[in-house]
Amino acid sequence: MMDLRPASPVTGTCSGLLYQGNDWNFEILRDCYDAVADIAERELGLTTYPNRLEIITSEQMLDVYTAHGMPLGYRHWSLGKRFIAHENAYRRGMMGLAYEVVINSDPCISYLMEENSATMQTLVIAHAAFGHNHFFHNNRLFREWTNASEILDYLEFARGYIHQCEERHGIAAVERILDAAHALQGQGVHRHSGSRRLDLRAEQQRAQARRLHEEATFNDLWRTVPVDEEQQPDTTSNDPMRRRLGLPEENLLYFLEKHAPLLAPWEREVIRIVRMIAQYFYPQPQLKMMNEGCATWVHDYIMRRLHENGRIDDASYLEAIHSTSNVITQPDFDAGGGPSFNPYALGFAMMGDIARICTSPTAEDRAWFPEIAGNDRPIETLKHAWAEFRDESFILQYLSPAVMRRFRMFRIHDDTAAPYLLVDAIHDDAGYRDIRRTVAQNHDPANMNAEIEITGANMHTDRMLTLEHRTTRGHQFHADDARRTLQYMADLWGYGVQLLERDADDGTVLATYEATGRGGVRRG
Structure with a gap:
């Protein structure tokens, strides 16, 4: 190590082979x-x-x-x-x-x-x-979603805490919670709530305060109080219970951690650990193409400069070129490339293209990118893009017709009701813009995870929890996957859970799944 x-501070440039x-x-x-x-x-x-x-x-x-x-x-x-x-x-x-x-x-x-x-x-x-x-x-x-200085400390805390839980409650009991939390961790992040940085000291203080509050307020007699069915509140947004629970809620693990009736304090903390680690990794899929493109462009630039400065010989530089070429290879569609692009290939191509536009623009470049074309500041332009964009917005801003032609991009409209495929975006001005929007949509975080929210919780009678998945026809859950994952939700909630798949356009219920706290699942 x-x-x-x-x-x-640099005082001069060394010479001679490394x-x-x-x-x-x-x-x-x-x-x-x-x-x-x-x-x-x-x-x-x-x-x-x-x-x-x-x-x-x-x-x-x-x-x-x-x-x-x-x-x-x-x-x-x-x-x-x-x-x-x-x-x-x-x-x-x-x-x-x-x-x-x-x-x-x-x-x-x-x-x-x-x-x-x-x-x-x-x-x-x-x-x-x-x-x-x-x-x-x-x-x-x-910078907004992660705190690099605390992640290692938090991971050490998490490992120690879960090890203590295994010693006190048994490995099987801990794995039961971890299995369920892992199955739901894709829906266990805050996506639209601003900065959620990890703070180890604050996390430990909150955990202690939560345990003290639960011990001070617990009274088992409350569960024996009868409830008048006619006095039950409705499930509309005017229901004070919905407001108190913060519904609708997109973060399933957060809701379970705070409101699941039967979870022990240590089980809530285990769910929180899984949730916080999932939150830390949340930005990475949104930046995969840019991150790899940036790193590949940087190493390609540095290895070239080392060779030009005489620090590595021709054989070493050829080895570096060979390795980079393997990394940035984009297979053809029929050779296994499919509809997706190698993030190294697309990212590196776009980084190099931005540098070219800044130094040697064509008339087309000047029309498409008037702000950066010919500014003779390629490194500053790249560093600005690396700092201020994610994959989706970076593609919308910087994907050029030159790169689209190099990758032979075009768009196909696949209507399942028609016996043919329609090529509806080709290499003309309108086609370039349509293709760019389509490629960007493939990197949109909204399309990476299903749009699921907790919309109702009947805390007065059977404690049925209601979830909704907003989707479109033809893009519904696989039935077996939905059943298994919903059962994990029911296991943590402890009572019945139902999932409604609704058409995002007209609100029509496309499918219904239900799970009980004891393991029964059925589809309506």
């Missing part, structure tokens, strides 16, 4: 880091968290895969299952391993495989320790 402080051949040692690695940092900070002006590099084996890299890249985490059976699946695929040659994994933390942790050559170690330092690190440090979405 290497803890690397920010590089000292290494020759494939072998490396820690002295060479330090020299490579310093050379990369010199270019990243002096020429590109990148700002980063302090770096920590960890050299690991291929088996340890499989462990990192299993834990979603995090160095700390609580135990769960699914991690072992995932490790075995990855290991079997790797041993059989069905999958390769990443050259590196990087963590959005302070310090920023980059894992480098010890099997890498000296060139690949240099490349991944540029890619992860400076490209990804700069993006983590500066992008607005990461």
